[in-house]
Amino acid sequence: AINLKPKEPIAYLICGEIFFWQSNYKEAINNLKTSRDYKANINNLYIILGNSYLFDNYAFNYALNNYNIALKNNPNNYLCLKNSAYCYEKYSRYSEVLKVLDKLLNFNKDDSLVLCYYGEILCNIGQYSNAMSYFTKANTIDPENTHNLNKRAIAYYTLQDYNKVLLDLDKVIQLDPLNSLAYYLKCIIYYTKKDIDNAIMVFKKCKELLDFNDTLSKIQLFHLEYLLNKNNSTELNNILTKINQSSNIEDSTLLLLIRCKVYVQLKMYHKAMLDLNLLYENSNYSSYILYIYLLREYTDFWLHLNVYLNVNDNNDLSELGIVNGFSKHMYEKPQVYFISNLVNLNSELHQFQENDINRIIWKINVKEILNKDCFIKFIIKSTDYEQSELKHFKHVLKYEDVLKLEGLGWIEYQLPKIDEYNVCNIQPSIEINGSINMQIDYVRCGYNEEDITYVSNISDLLPNFYKICPNVPETFKDKYFSRKEMENLLELKDIINHL
Structure with a gap:
């Protein structure tokens, strides 16, 4: 058909959909774009094109553009709304995600996955108290959803309601005895409550379950080992050895943060400074500030850094009330000026x-x-x-x-x-x-x-840990991105109308 009529849009559209179902997304995109360029007036073309971009190395921006075109013509398209919510999240446009999820809940207020996803987004912006009602409603509808229970447990932890955290984690372990995330969180809880014996016991079980080929598992393992061995230099050196054996550590800011904290604990300040620089280069300002706050208590390190900076540069910030290494670093790197610096001045903010x-x-x-x-x-x-x-x-x-x-x-x-x-x-x-x-x-x-x-109080939980854990669309990929919902997007009447 294409050879006979090389500018026939419907033929390219049919080819594009076939390539999509064969998971050949690049060819699907090429054919669908050609169909679009030849003026195929079919709204679902943009949905299929958006889906192809979504599954082709997660090209979220292109996917979102096509979904939005489709939604202009059909604002209530359920498939488009679900997929666009995920794309918005990937760009941290959380207010847009919530607007889309509100529309989805208007269609079905008892969709437990959407309710859980709503709670996750609220947690991403620090609204843990508000998230609780969504997690709880999702749990009422689907009490055996261990993903939802884990996410609610993290929210309870942030709100410092530790007994409820343990209740949720015990339910998860009862439903899924091999759930490593539940054991990781349970170890964190016991450590936070200073119940070290139970923390060590749970850690041993967690270590058995973690997949060491997975970056998230490595982060969890090294984090727990660090917490439980803060004052044991031998074990800290062992942790360093294992972290340094990890490939592409610079690609994981949380692994860098853990290694930096180990260096500080061992008073290996020069190497800690090198990791600080890597964290700064690989993080946005908001994340970097969260990371550095976890090092604020190490006054000896900042004193050392202050001496080093004074020797190696002439940027004296005392006229701004900045008289210590931590405040100086925060001012020069993420451009943060602490109001407490004014204590050292007799005038207003400079x-x-x-x-x-x-x-x-x-x-x-x-x-x-x-x-x-x-x-x-x-x-x-x-x-x-x-x-x-x-x-x-x-x-x-x-x-x-x-x-x-x-x-x-x-x-x-x-x-x-x-x-x-x-x-x-x-x-x-x-x-x-x-x-x-x-x-x-x-x-x-x-x-x-x-x-x-x-800005949440993360306590002993790693900063942004909530965001690196798989979310609803990723955990329930087959349900959230349902292939069944993607069927029949190309209808017979569309083909006939273009013949």
């Missing part, structure tokens, strides 16, 4: 020095609003008066805005993008008017996907 500053982020905790007559005003002043047209920028949160932040815990609040100027020196400040019980930790430059980013 200036940031950075090229192309267009985002300012404050880490705040609005505990309680005591009076409705209140506001929070964020101010940015440019000190490059000769270069900058905009010398003063204000962003005000009125009572209604502040109310949305009350009780959220620690968050990073991102100010709107400032397009009007590009300066090297700015002076940020914050003004609180009225009765607001509020804490401020730091201000920084950077960019977050969302205006409000939750």
